[in-house]
Amino acid sequence: MPEHYYSKKPSSKSERTKWDFVLRGNNFTFTSDYGVFSKNEVDFGSRLLVESFEEPKVEGNILDVGCGYGPIGLSLAKSFPTRHVHMVDVNQRAIELARLNATNNEVANVSVFESNLFENVKDTKYAAILTNPPIRAGKQVVHSILVESYDYLAEKGTLWVVIQKKQGAPSAMKKLEEIFEQVDVVKKDKGYFILRAEKFD
Numbered sequence: 001m002p003e004h005y006y007s008k009k010p011s012s013k014s015e016r017t018k019w020d021f022v023l024r025g026n027n028f029t030f031t032s033d034y035g036v037f038s039k040n041e042v043d044f045g046s047r048l049l050v051e052s053f054e055e056p057k058v059e060g061n062i063l064d065v066g067c068g069y070g071p072i073g074l075s076l077a078k079s080f081p082t083r084h085v086h087m088v089d090v091n092q093r094a095i096e097l098a099r100l101n102a103t104n105n106e107v108a109n110v111s112v113f114e115s116n117l118f119e120n121v122k123d124t125k126y127a128a129i130l131t132n133p134p135i136r137a138g139k140q141v142v143h144s145i146l147v148e149s150y151d152y153l154a155e156k157g158t159l160w161v162v163i164q165k166k167q168g169a170p171s172a173m174k175k176l177e178e179i180f181e182q183v184d185v186v187k188k189d190k191g192y193f194i195l196r197a198e199k200f201d
């Protein structure tokens with residue numbers, strides 16, 4: 001069986017790497033590894049997503065779906081210290097690294113837990129949900145994240161998605177428009193789209 005970054009228990013050898021990266025004006029030292037998405041630097045799409053993100057108008061926690069080693073959730077937790085950020089992933093190696101990165105970067109307002117999609121997510125009133133979705137897991141998984149997010153958002157809560165045009169941005173946009181009251185492309189850069197969907201009721 002080929003190894004994927006979205007395996008529950010990656011079997012690839014472990015060889016951690018550590019590097020510095022600035023997100024939203026804050027310095028981070030990240031540890032990543034084989035068997036997780038983006039081993040050597042923060043993915044361009046993830047960076048575009050966090051740099052485009054605007055603080056939600058409503059009270060509430062923030063959720064990062066498919067957190068990997070943690071760049072999205074940790075950068076938002078650092079930017080918005082009064083909010084709590086939940087970070088979930090199906091990949092146990094990613095969860096372990098996200099926890100380590102939270103500790104090493106002194107980010108305390110996060111909870112990192114294992115979840116297949118929203119399976120273990122209990123909060124249903126998130127102010128914002130962000131995702132750089134697992135394209136390689138298939139369109140069904142990606143669209144499940146988009147569709148199910150609606151039920152986990154507070155009224156006026158927003159879903160933020162980064163997706164490349166060639167990897168399905170137009171169909172993701174169409175799917176979001178079927179469910180959300182307001183959907184916008186807030187940024188386009190190098191073929192990456194940042195989609196923002198708002199729930200009104």
Ligand SMILES: C[S@@+](CC[C@H](N)C(=O)[O-])C[C@H]1O[C@@H](n2cnc3c(N)ncnc32)[C@H](O)[C@@H]1O
Nearest residue numbers: 006037046066067068089090091116117133134
């Ligand atoms: C494109 S990567 C983004 C990782 C990380 N957010 C980043 O910016 O580097 C997508 C992530 O989704 C996770 N994933 C895949 N299938 C999932 C599922 N069914 N439920 C939760 N997470 C999943 C993968 O393990 C991977 O970490």
